[in-house]
Amino acid sequence: MGVITAKAGLCVVIPCSFTTPDGFIPKRDDFDIIFHINRYKVPSEFLGRVLLLDPDVSQGNCSIMINDLTTSDSGSYQLRVNGFYRGMSDGVTFSSKTILSVKAKISLFHLNRPSLMIPPLTEGQQATLTCTAPGLCSPSPPIITWMWRGKGEMEANITGNTTASFKTENLTAVTQRHSSILTFNSSAKHHDTNLTCKVSYTSDITTEETVTLKVNCDITNGTGTPTISGKSTIKQDESLNLTCTVDSFPLSVIIWSKRGLNKTLNNETKYGTSTLVIHNVTKQHSGQYFCYANHLNKTLEQDINITVISKYAIFLGYYMNL
Ligand SMILES: *[C@@H]1O[C@H](CO)[C@@H](O)[C@H](O)[C@H]1NC(C)=O
Ligand SMILES: *[C@@H]1O[C@H](CO)[C@@H](O)[C@H](O)[C@H]1NC(C)=O
Ligand SMILES: *[C@@H]1O[C@H](CO)[C@@H](O)[C@H](O)[C@H]1NC(C)=O
Ligand SMILES: *[C@@H]1O[C@H](CO)[C@@H](O)[C@H](O)[C@H]1NC(C)=O
Ligand SMILES: *[C@@H]1O[C@H](CO)[C@@H](O)[C@H](O)[C@H]1NC(C)=O
Ligand SMILES: *[C@@H]1O[C@H](CO)[C@@H](O)[C@H](O)[C@H]1NC(C)=O
Ligand SMILES: *[C@@H]1O[C@H](CO)[C@@H](O)[C@H](O)[C@H]1NC(C)=O
Ligand SMILES: *[C@@H]1O[C@H](CO)[C@@H](O)[C@H](O)[C@H]1NC(C)=O
Ligand SMILES: *[C@@H]1O[C@H](CO)[C@@H](O)[C@H](O)[C@H]1NC(C)=O
Ligand SMILES: *[C@@H]1O[C@H](CO)[C@@H](O)[C@H](O)[C@H]1NC(C)=O
Ligand SMILES: *[C@@H]1O[C@H](CO)[C@@H](O)[C@H](O)[C@H]1NC(C)=O
Ligand SMILES: *[C@@H]1O[C@H](CO)[C@@H](O)[C@H](O)[C@H]1NC(C)=O
Numbered sequence: 090m091g092v093i094t095a096k097a098g099l100c101v102v103i104p105c106s107f108t109t110p111d112g113f114i115p116k117r118d119d120f121d122i123i124f125h126i127n128r129y130k131v132p133s134e135f136l137g138r139v140l141l142l143d144p145d146v147s148q149g150n151c152s153i154m155i156n157d158l159t160t161s162d163s164g165s166y167q168l169r170v171n172g173f174y175r176g177m178s179d180g181v182t183f184s185s186k187t188i189l190s191v192k193a194k195i196s197l198f199h200l201n202r203p204s205l206m207i208p209p210l211t212e213g214q215q216a217t218l219t220c221t222a223p224g225l226c227s228p229s230p231p232i233i234t235w236m237w238r239g240k241g242e243m244e245a246n247i248t249g250n251t252t253a254s255f256k257t258e259n260l261t262a263v264t265q266r267h268s269s270i271l272t273f274n275s276s277a278k279h280h281d282t283n284l285t286c287k288v289s290y291t292s293d294i295t296t297e298e299t300v301t302l303k304v305n306c307d308i309t310n311g312t313g314t315p316t317i318s319g320k321s322t323i324k325q326d327e328s329l330n331l332t333c334t335v336d337s338f339p340l341s342v343i344i345w346s347k348r349g350l351n352k353t354l355n356n357e358t359k360y361g362t363s364t365l366v367i368h369n370v371t372k373q374h375s376g377q378y379f380c381y382a383n384h385l386n387k388t389l390e391q392d393i394n395i396t397v398i399s400k401y402a403i404f405l406g407y408y409m410n411l
Contacts, residue, residue, distance in 0.1 A: 105151035220286035233269035315391040333380035341384040
């Protein structure tokens with residue numbers, strides 16, 4: 090007893106098993122029939138669409154697969170076993186039922202999405218990405234295409250130094266897994282771009298999955314220079330407020346320090362961006378401040394020269410100009 094929901098155009102496996110008394114000999118011939126309680130004369134619609142997964146019925150496995158589902162396949166399915174028992178023709182109708190519900194409309198929201206396997210990507214290294222089509226029993230192999238959308242670009246098919254290969258694995262006699270394997274050399278330009286794998290069973294049954302690629306970059310090749318923002322001239326008793334930001338993937342560890350100071354200025358570990366705030370600054374806070382970005386064992390630095398001026402400087406200047 091159970092309810093199975095499936096999508097029109099694809100296929101479904103109805104799991105089933107049974108036991109019969111010792112000495113009961115099932116008749117092979119009767120096993121291809123499906124009993125559909127709303128329609129007694131079933132076979133013509135189901136002919137060629139139904140497969141018994143384990144042809145050896147003596148194992149008690151009566152799982153079936155129905156291909157090319159249509160909404161009229163919805164209904165209640167039940168098993169009857171005919172055979173011989175103690176020399177007599179006999180049969181058992183099993184009371185457990187499987188309710189099949191076939192949904193008419195196939196859309197991105199109803200069809201399962203492909204699964205995408207993306208390994209960690211590193212700039213300059215070859216990457217192998219796998220897109221596996223959902224559904225294990227599509228009537229014919231789907232078409233799998235890859236699309237890539239760069240920053241501010243239109244969606245385009247993957248071109249350039251890439252190769253995609255189609256792979257089919259036989260899982261059982263009737264179920265297959267279809268996948269496409271894309272190989273390309275990842276570069277910094279792929280970072281934060283969207284890669285889409287589209288699986289088309291027929292022109293109107295398609296499903297796709299999109300991932301945003303993250304490429305481990307090498308910050309020392311110019312992509313990840315730290316930038317410092319904030320005022321470099323500060324009046325006494327006001328606040329020093331500097332922010333250091335490094336655009337990298339994965340995020341860099343940001344550390345603040347000052348020339349002549351044998352320690353870091355920030356207490357906690359900050360990733361990607363770190364703000365240094367010192368309240369009520371004095372002249373002693375003047376000096377050269379450093380922001381260090383630590384990324385995959387490489388370090389980049391940026392500095393800023395801070396000048397703390399007297400809060401009376403403007404007032405004094407006024408007198409001096411007299
Ligand atoms: C019946 O056979 C199918 C196909 O070989 C298999 O996938 C399924 O697990 C089997 N079911 C049982 C209950 O053994
Ligand atoms: C990808 O880069 C590797 C070296 O990292 C190189 O050997 C290979 O030829 C490149 N592949 C393509 C398709 O450019
Ligand atoms: C990638 O997809 C995400 C989510 O759909 C979207 O917010 C982002 O703008 C896309 N990026 C590009 C470069 O198209
Ligand atoms: C991608 O390639 C497919 C098949 O080669 C083609 O039908 C489709 O129009 C292409 N799409 C783009 C955006 O170039
Ligand atoms: C393709 O790879 C070759 C070497 O493998 C390289 O010379 C060429 O620039 C690459 N083309 C693109 C578009 O990346
Ligand atoms: C998978 O099965 C099909 C027929 O069902 C056969 O033609 C094909 O060679 C099989 N592939 C593998 C890898 O076994
Ligand atoms: C530091 O400057 C940033 C940006 O100007 C501001 O959002 C933040 O509130 C400032 N912090 C302090 C403690 O003044
Ligand atoms: C920094 O301080 C540590 C211990 O506090 C000391 O071992 C080290 O020699 C100092 N380095 C410099 C350059 O003063
Ligand atoms: C540094 O961290 C310690 C303990 O985590 C905390 O007690 C202290 O207040 C922190 N100092 C600053 C300047 O944030
Ligand atoms: C800064 O100075 C003001 C008054 O001069 C004082 O009220 C405040 O507590 C000081 N702030 C800090 C963080 O020392
Ligand atoms: C960082 O350096 C350590 C020790 O030298 C090494 O084990 C580790 O693999 C390096 N990590 C990266 C990302 O290069
Ligand atoms: C800060 O001053 C030092 C010398 O005092 C100089 O070497 C450095 O380039 C200056 N930094 C900036 C960002 O101007």
